[in-house]
Each structure stands twice: as C-alpha cells, then as structure tokens.
Amino acid sequence: MTTLGVLMMAYGTPRNLDEVEAYYTDIRRGRRPTPEQLADLVRRYQAIGGVSPLYEITVRQAQAVERVLNGQGGRFRVYLGMKHTAPRIAEAVAAMHRDGIDRAIAIVLAPHYSALSVETYHEQARPAAEKLGLELACVNQWHLEPRFLDALAARVEEALARCEDPRRAMVIFTAHSLPARILEMGDPYVDQLHESGEAVAKRLGLSHYTFGWQSAGRTAEPWLGPDLLEMLPTVAQDGYREVVVCSQGFVADHLEVLYDVDIEAKQHAERLGLRLVRTRQMNDDPDFIQAVADVIERARREQGW
Numbered sequence: 358m359t360t361l362g363v364l365m366m367a368y369g370t371p372r373n374l375d376e377v378e379a380y381y382t383d384i385r386r387g388r389r390p391t392p393e394q395l396a397d398l399v400r401r402y403q404a405i406g407g408v409s410p411l412y413e414i415t416v417r418q419a420q421a422v423e424r425v426l427n428g429q430g431g432r433f434r435v436y437l438g439m440k441h442t443a444p445r446i447a448e449a450v451a452a453m454h455r456d457g458i459d460r461a462i463a464i465v466l467a468p469h470y471s472a473l474s475v476e477t478y479h480e481q482a483r484p485a486a487e488k489l490g491l492e493l494a495c496v497n498q499w500h501l502e503p504r505f506l507d508a509l510a511a512r513v514e515e516a517l518a519r520c521e522d523p524r525r526a527m528v529i530f531t532a533h534s535l536p537a538r539i540l541e542m543g544d545p546y547v548d549q550l551h552e553s554g555e556a557v558a559k560r561l562g563l564s565h566y567t568f569g570w571q572s573a574g575r576t577a578e579p580w581l582g583p584d585l586l587e588m589l590p591t592v593a594q595d596g597y598r599e600v601v602v603c604s605q606g607f608v609a610d611h612l613e614v615l616y617d618v619d620i621e622a623k624q625h626a627e628r629l630g631l632r633l634v635r636t637r638q639m640n641d642d643p644d645f646i647q648a649v650a651d652v653i654e655r656a657r658r659e660q661g662w
C-alpha cells in the first residue's frame with residue numbers, strides 16, 4: 358500500500374508581534390498596511406495575549422487527523438501548508454514530493470467554500486503540485502459532513518446549557534464576512550453557511566436562531582452584512598437577554614474568535630444588557646478530528662485511491 362498524502366491547509370498566524378507587519382502585508386497581497394492599520398492589528402493581538410494560539414492548534418489538528426486516519430487502517434501522511442505564513446502551501450507540496458508521495462488529498466481547515474477563501478488555497482496548491490507531477494484531489498467544502506454537523510450541534514447545545522434560560526436565548530450563526538461582490542459571482546458561500554446552520558437548528562429543534570457576519574475587512578468595498586455587532590441592538594430590542602454566538606465558519610480559537618467575539622462583541626452585548634455565550638471551537642477535539650478524517654476518507658473513496 359502506498360502512502361497517500363494529505364495537504365492540510367490553514368490560514369497561518371504571526372508567531373510574535375514582530376511578524377505582524379509581514380503577515381498583514383501578505384494578507385493584503387503585498388500592500389503594506391498603514392501605521393494606523395498595523396497598530397490596530399497589533400493592539401488586537403496584544404488584547405488576546407500577544408500571540409494567537411492558531412498555529413499550535415493547527416499543528417495539533419494535523420497530527421490528530423493523521424493518527425485517526427492511520428488508526429483506521431489507512432496509510433496517510435499529513436502535511437501542513439499555510440496561506441500566509443511558513444510553512445507555505447507550496448513548501449508542503451514540495452515536501453510531499455521529496456518523500457515520494459505522488460497522490461494527495463487537499464483540504465482547507467474551513468468548511469464552507471468561496472472563490473475568495475477556499476479557492477485561494479487551492480490556487481496555491483494546484484500549480485505547485487502540477488509542477489512536480491503530483492496528483493491532487495481538492496476538497497471544496499465539507500460543511501454538511503454528518504459528524505461535523507454533530508460536532509457543531511453538540512457545541513451549540515453545550516453553549517445553550519450555559520444560558521440561564523436556554524429556550525429564550527437567540528442563537529446567531531456567524532462566519533467571516535467577505536466582499537459583497539461574491540453575491541454577483543454566484544458564489545455558494547452564503548448558501549452553504551445557511552445550510553450548515555439550518556441543519557444544526559433542525560437537529561436541535563431551535564426556534565430562535567439567525568445568521569450574521571463577523572470580522573469584515575477594513576476596506577472601502579461593501580462586505581456581506583448584517584454584521585454581528587449591528588445585529589445585537591435588534592436582538593436586545595426584541596426582548597432577548599441571552600445570545601449564543603456560533604462562529605461556524607471557523608474551526609479553531611484565533612483572533613477572530615478570541616478578539617472579535619470574546620472581547621469586542623461581548624462588550625457590545627453587555628452594554629445592551631445582553632449576555633453573550635460563545636460556542637466552543639473545534640480545535641483538536643476528537644469528535645471534530647474524526648469528522649475531518651471522514652471528509653478525507655470520503656475524498657479518497659471518490660477518487661478510487
């Protein structure tokens with residue numbers, strides 16, 4: 358049995374505050390941020406303790422997925438490639454090739470597809486693989502993977518259990534906002550976020566839930582709305598006292614969760630007399646890791662590998 362590669366791709370995070378400028382420049386496709394923009398981002402990293410736990414969590418996720426896949430009788434080797442930091446996606450592909458791997462499944466640690474998110478990872482992976490003659494099967498989305506939905510539902514249930522009156526709490530499913538032009542592009546991102554949220558709501562029989570966007574970029578073009586922060590006053594006006602935020606578009610604790618939700622949104626909520634409870638992130642919890650392994654196994658079967 359030959360070893361099958363798994364190219365596991367994730368966003369990447371600066372390892373320390375000195376790396377923030379280079380990171381931000383990379384996210385902005387080579388345009389350096391203004392001193393004000395940089396200072397604001399540094400301030401947000403400082404507010405969550407100086408560094409984001411994202412890199413360590415991503416490494417643990419990759420190792421755990423490899424363990425589960427191989428424990429099920431497979432022969433996989435997982436390689437981690439980051440979009441904005443080292444080890445880069447192309448480096449991970451090159452490492453696979455050096456190790457003699459000629460087939461790999463490429464998966465992004467983000468469940469919902471958009472041409473402006475998941476596709477940008479594949480756009481780095483595909484040419485790197487082609488150049489080396491490595492066959493790549495790219496997974497576009499996995500937001501409806503049954504055990505992923507189970508994991509998401511379990512976290513919403515657990516967050517509701519932390520509410521004083523779970524039946525009267527509003528659940529808001531969020532994801533990273535994207536430029537609103539994806540709507541004219543026929544992009545499936547918005548529909549997919551509704552699909553996974555609806556599936557969870559159905560599993561739990563939720564009657565009070567809605568959808569919102571978070572962490573929109575600081576650019577001039579319009580972004581998908583409504584923004585979570587703008588929704589909170591309406592939720593308060595409608596008489597809710599507790600709100601559960603499920604950042605379903607993210608699978609780890611990182612800046613967008615630890616700052617944008619835990620600090621910024623929580624402060625907004627408190628000023629409105631709302632208690633905000635956030636669902637726990639997936640990180641390397643076994644139920645989530647099994648779900649990712651299921652996605653990879655499914656892709657392997659579909660390829661006939």
Ligand SMILES: CC1=C(CCC(=O)O)c2cc3nc(cc4[nH]c(cc5[nH]c(cc1n2)c(C)c5CCC(=O)O)c(CCC(=O)O)c4C)C(CCC(=O)O)=C3C
Binds near residue numbers: 466534611
């Ligand atoms: C769709 C999407 C995901 C989810 C899917 C996926 O995971 O891929 C995601 C995740 C993440 N985004 C992250 C960080 C940042 N994203 C930024 C900016 C942007 N994100 C965008 C999109 C996404 N981003 C876009 C279109 C921009 C604007 C770029 C521009 O200007 O054209 C900025 C710049 C400053 C700011 O705007 O806040 C930062 C610092 C971190 C790591 C946090 C940590 O370090 O813990 C993570 C996991």
Ligand SMILES: [Fe+2]
Binds near residue numbers: 533
């Ligand atoms: Fe981002």
